[in-house]
Amino acid sequence: MTKSCVHLAIAVAVSAAVVSVQAGAAQAAPATPSQRNERFASVTPAEPLLRSRSDAAQQAAQVPGATALLLEALRWRGHTAKQIGVPSQLWCADFMNFVLKRAGGKGTGSRAARSFLKYGKLLDGPRVGAIAILYRGPNNGHVGVVRGTDGQGNPILISGNHGPTVMQSTYPKERVLGYVMPPDYVLHEMAAAARKSASAE
Known part of the structure; x- marks a missing residue:
């Protein structure tokens, strides 16, 4: 498989992931008492951060490593900390480091969510595949991978330690301390891993 074909395959995959945000949010289950904790926000009808499939494809081609990170995070929705193999208390940073490693990169190695504030490049706003x-x-803090935003600009994240499992949820934008993109060398490592995986299929 050529490099351009691999990038196209990755772009199509992330396009499908992004445009399905609205449908996934509409089917969200009613909040449980634990989800009413202040660290969570109700899942509201969402509009994709990217406005079209072509926009998604363009961004995926620009940052293929970030695309790989989002797709890896999406694979683990519904899994518990025990199923993933990380500690069952305050495990959002553990999950973030886990998916970075699974995607072929390297995380902070810290269990602190705020450790990602000093990781990679600080962005001026949300981007698909970025870390919030x-x-x-x-x-304390919470950390997850950006899948999109809702109509009010609130980030939609895939994260661990949202209740008992990895889940998608919308969080108030006022709680965002920062958005970061992994370091370039990590993006390159994840992009290379994605190309290798696609070539093997």
């Missing part, structure tokens, strides 16, 4: 770090008290 959220406020959760003076010393």
Whole structure:
């Protein structure tokens, strides 16, 4: 498989992931008592961060490593910490490091969500496949992969430690401490891993 074909395959996959946000949010189950905790936000009808499949494909081609990160995170929705093999308490950063490794990259190696504020390149806003770090008290945080935004600009994240499993949820944009893109060398490693995987299929 040629490099251009691999990029096209990755772009199509992330396009499908992004444009399905609205359908997935509409089917979300009613919140449980644990989901009413202040760290969570109700899942609301969402519009994709990217406005068209061509936009998604263009961004995927520009940052294929970030695309691989999002797709890897999506594969683990519904899994518990035990199923993934990470500690069952405050495990959002554990999940973030886990998916980075699974995608062929390297994370912070820290269990602290805020460790990702010093990881890679700080962005001026949300991007599909970027990492979002959220406020959760003076010393704590929450971290996940950006899948899109809703109509009010609130980020839609795939993250661990959302209740008992990896889940998709919408969070208030006011809680965002920062958006980061993994370091270039990590993006290159994940892109290479994605190309190798696609070539083997």
